[in-house]
Amino acid sequence: MEAFYYLVFGALSAVVLGIELSKTTKDRINTSPAFNSFKNNYLVVYSLMMAGDWLQGPYVYFLYTTYGFGKGDIGRLFIAGFGSSMLFGTIVGSLADKQGRRRACVTYCITYILSCITKHSPQYRILMIGRILGGIATSLLFSSFESWLVAEHNKRGFEQQWLSLTFSKAIFLGNGLVAILSGLFGNLLVDTFQLGPVAPFDAAACFLAIGMAIIMSSWSENYGDPSENKDLLAQFRGAAVAIASDEKIALLGAIQSLFEGSMYTFVFLWTPALSPNDEEIPHGFIFATFMLASMLGSSLASRLMARSSPRVESYMQIVFVVSSASLLLPIVSSFLVPPPKEKGEGISFSGCLQILGFCTFEACVGIFWPSIMKMRSQYIPEEARSTIMNFFRIPLNIFVCIVLYNVNAFPITIMFGMCSIFLFMASILQRRLMMIADKPKTEEWSMKERDTEAEPLNI
Secondary structure: OHHHHHHHHHHHHHHHHHHHHOOOHHHOOOOOHHHHHHHHHHHHHHHHHHHHHHOOHHHHHHHHHHOOOOHHHHHHHHHHHHHHHHHHHHHHHHHHHHHOHHHHHHHHHHHHHHHHHHOOOOOHHHHHHHHHHHHHHHHHHOOHHHHHHHHHHHHOOOOHHHHHHHHHHHHHHHHHHHHHHHHHHHHHHHHHOOOOOOHHHHHHHHHHHHHHHHHHHHOOOOOOOOOOOOOHHHHHHHHHHHHHHOHHHHHHHHHHHHHHHHHHHHHHHHHHHHOOOOOOOOHHHHHHHHHHHHHHHHHHHHHHHOOOOOOHHHHHHHHHHHHHHHOOHHHHHHHHOOOOOOOOOOOOHHHHHHHHHHHHHHHHHHHHHHHHHHHHHHHOOHHHHHHHHHHHHHHHHHHHHHHHHOOOOOOHHHHHHHHHHHHHHHHHHHHHHHHOOOOOOOOOHHHHHHHHHHOOOOO
16 A cells, blocks of 8 residues: 555646646736745745744644643643634734734744744643744734735735735745645654654744744835724724625635634544554655645646636635535545454555545645635735734634544544535635625725724723
8 A cells, every 4th residue: 555655646746747837828927026026035934934833733742742741631732722822812913913014923933933942841831831822823824924915015016916926836835845845854853863852843943033034134014004093902893893894804704714624623633534443654744745735736726816717706616615525535435435443554445545535625725725815815904904814713713622622522424524514614605705706895894993983882
């Protein structure tokens, strides 16, 4: 079965290479030298930020086990991270609109570096502080950088279509190539050089420090709503009014929560799905294969977004349906191809079928990220971009915390079935979004916000 892994990896590599080399003028966007310089600067920073994140992922759980903590203690640490992202991350991330997106990006670097430093301590309280800091950093990573990019892109007068090019390249590099290289580099530090499980966290801190230096030396500041008379509570109220008054924003938030909730659940489920009887599987190589599939998706997304047709709102319906079907494979294969009873053997035939399905899902993830970024840039108002994006993450973090807490309470097929249903629901909401995409808002959200602020509070 070892040949199967190489076959899938080789086939995906060939397809990605073929797509990139076969791009025609219709698949490419003509840009300016000034934009290319701006784009390349952002891609370098974003890749460094993602390297700092990807280097840590494979070794967090392993590090905690080396400190002697059991599954329950480790589970509480992970729940604390997502809970921190939901609570403190929402507050800190929302401050970016008022205090500045560049400043928020620097805060991400500092917060994550401090989180990496805490990994040197075997004390549970220190590790808990590190998880809380990591949760805050995660919210900043997935809101402040994109908010800064969109505002700066528009401020410099670049064409709106060029923004999709930056998005697709950022996902191709940051969520694909950098993830693969980070996994290999982390393996080199831990296994080859025998530097211990803390080494990837030290390397991550170095990459984050380099990225922070580039941000501080080359990025200008931009804001959402810098008005001095608007406090944090008013920002939250304004974001809530924007979501409630514009169906497109509300649909976008629901779609994002449904897809990302399923995606994070998949991260917890794919290992036990492929090795239900403790079969020996090459986790690192399979992870690299998934990231290659994600690169395939982002490469397809760049082609799709370079053309005027089909629109993002249209093709994403198909993406959600395909992703829903791909996560049904573990359920189908469990009935059609029962897993072997013997323990400790290689991956089963059922596992091979599931890998193909999981690669399809990861390809959909690769399409999803740049596409959702483009839709957010179109529908979310600039005044409260970071605040609204962090609002979107609240139901996501609640969902992931519930899944983590009950991960052993349900059979794995039930969990995959739930994710498949959520993804199908996302496709239905996406269809609704496509139908109203060109519908103008009946009333500007900022006007509603001012009306809301003018109303007296009944206490």
